[in-house]
Amino acid sequence: MQDNKNSIDSKLKEVGTQCKKWVFDLKTKLLDRKIYQKHLENEHLLVSMDAAALSKYNFEKRKDLVAHALKHSDFYKDKYASLQSTTTNLKTEEDFAKLPILTREDLRENFGSITAADVRKKDCHKMSTSGSTGPAISVFHDKRFPMAPTQWRLLQWWGIRPYVNKAFIYRYPRPLFTKILNTLLWWPTKRIFLAGTEMDEEHMRKFVNAINKTRPLVLQGYTDVVYDFALFLLDQEIRIQAPKAVWVTSGPLTKQQRSIMQKAFCAPVYDQYGSTEVLYVAAECRQQNGLHILHDMVYVECVDEYNRPVPQNTSGKILLTDLNNYAFPLIRYDIGDYGQLLSGACACGMPLPLMDNVKGRQSAVIKTPSGTPLNVAYLTTLFDDFPEKIRAYQFLQEEDYSVRLCYIPFKDKKVDGLISKVIDEMVNETDAEIKISSKQVKSMTKVSGKVPMVICAIE
Template sequence: MIFAQASRLKTHLPTTTFPAVVSNYPATILAPLYQLEQSQWWSPQQILEKQFQQLGNVLSHAYNTIPFYKTRLENARIDPRQGITSEQWRKIPILVRRDFQGKEQQFLTSALPKGHGRVGEITTSGSTAEPIKIYTTELTQLFWNVFTLRDHYWHKRDFRKKLVSIRFFKGDQAQYPDGANMATWGNPVQLLHHTGPSCALDIKKTDVSDQLAWLSRQEPGYLLTYPSNALELAKLTLDRGLKFPSLQELRLIGEVVDQEVLDICAQAWNVPIVDVYSANEVGYIALQCPEHRNYHIQSENLYVEILHENGTPCAPGEVGKVVVSTLHNFAMPLIRYAIGDYAEVGEPCSCGRGLPVLDRILGRTRNMLVLPTGEKYWPILGLEELTKIAPIRQRQVVQRMLHDIEVRLTTERPLTRAEEDKLREMILSKLGYRFNLSFVYLDRIERSAGGKFEEFISKVTL
């Protein structure tokens, strides 16, 4: 059982450089993979019991080796060495980014269990301005690989086809016009399977038209990119009447997927669209069900709670904040960490898997509009409708202050006064409030570090 054994799991890793280590040991991947094949069919109750067993291990470890958690648990009158109940669990305060930002080292364990391998470190470059550092282990890297494979198996990917990705890369690898070409899909797939080739293109300096030209040269079997980029590629594919007969599936990562993305991409390519929900800090949070559009929480990796503002759990159909606890990161356990996203709880899935269900991922707090009444929601500002009014290529809406909205546009030509007026009316009606609205024209709207494109950003904190 993964849950109970994780803290003792021996990975027998040699002392070579960190992420490559796991690649040498297909057997260390196969064992947990086999366990995941079983655990996905457990009942929700069985899964929860195993999670609480493992949470007990994580909490004891955190209590014993990280003073921050010792104090936090003592204040909540919890002694995890006695085990933990769900009532006690809910008394543990929620952890937020600013609790450890800039003081990450205080969250590093003073005694990592030996079988977890060596400590590595990642910096989340995500969409927020201030990065955070996360300590990982060879064991968490192993789990990353295992869940990557689960996603491939669930969606029955044909590894002989070509995998093509257009995303953010650090440094200057994968630049246009050639991108980077690899003989295989890389790790972890190549450890267990013969694979076809893969290729990658860095999104940060390549405009959509060049991306499409590059993609046309690739004969893609699978295309992996961000939803906002897929939308732009799909529209251009339709405009130019291009066909990609080799394409089997569109894989989306990194951003919230809305209906417009699904509709236009389906129209352009007519292939299944599969999303994943993951975060640098904690790994895979939820994978899309192989049979339905909903998402299964990866309960073997994390304990995920969806909570109302008052801390009570959401029922199916309700939206709440996503709070995660890592089950296997003993270097820097994150316990009841509010990752900044919101999600809607789903009913149990008819596919038979006991893994809990999310119906929708709704995105980040900073992508919520704040109304002067104090209400907050995620605005939907479909590009499609705006382009019916004026020749707009990109748009980004920023709430600069409580009453002030800035609409950033890139356009094919300068807009007329009449077009601006129509746009203003449409945007204000969608936002549901008479904000002061100004237009700013740019040559290009850049993605944030990490490659994400945010359609709406609020700088207002209430």
């Protein structure tokens, strides 16, 4: 009897999956054929080129973007006015590297003039940053280059079809109208949501029940709130129906966080780098040997404090050029993050270049009187070897340069010795220039809904 029931359940599941595929094909191939065709073109492009051909393709797209910006954006006309035409015509990579950096201040002060004059309003989608790392900025995304094909690509890397059930943990609740629209748009696929601002026990238990009922193959969300949900599951000793992949984005993913998430979800955790300004920059494949830069869509540079290129495997400031945003050109944009490009190729065989997991914001540093800071690449690794002891930590720096390490240990874990060891190491790193103390706390300090690694009172 049990074997018959299992056989029936298996057949019903197979029919349900096939139904979802039929509806997805109907929507994408007939009702929204342009998006589906773009997906096919993108994937054919990748399999048809090796790394050298892809680099050449990337450079040609940069040339086209710069020419477009010079013609249609008043901001770039002014910004590049003093450059020689041989530079703006981009004959070589050296020419591109001579183009001035685009800063966050440029975006804040010149939103209207950066926007391309030939773009139609219906082709623009405005998005704004949260303001957690400084005054908020806004950009337009170009709706003529839809994001869905990129999402399908990443899911394909992880062995997942785009029409499977999904669970999302985002920072803010979605309006009722959006929820209804999403339900209708994705039927018969089911999507369930949890808001980071509503992560009390009641809401999280409802989300657990929804996960076990709908059995999503993907759990997707912001790194910090997905991590908080993972901690809840472990604290409450709750097991959920394991997804096939956990997709985290919009925040640095530490080794400690990955370890905790994989323990809670019993699934691999994949890091995807993106931001409000450029949604999709790079992502891990199943090999997890770094993040594959989406080189057919974006160009990534790493430079030093003087904006000179740094060698591969060397940390630097990240500059982004969005090759598909013609509505609001972002060319050599200093996004404010800290990372490094990697040498070598991935065993998966894709021609896409690699970058390391982004360690955090350039501003996330502990300052010293001598001017030699402790940067975020160092701070995020302090507890990597002790994922089962420290569940969260943060640094608060006062105007007199003194620093307090605020931490939350896991239940019943003795960490006094570990904390003392870390503080001694930091004192040595700063040549004892600053006073460093510690305090066990119940919660981290948030800024605009996020928990910064460093909150500094020094201007």
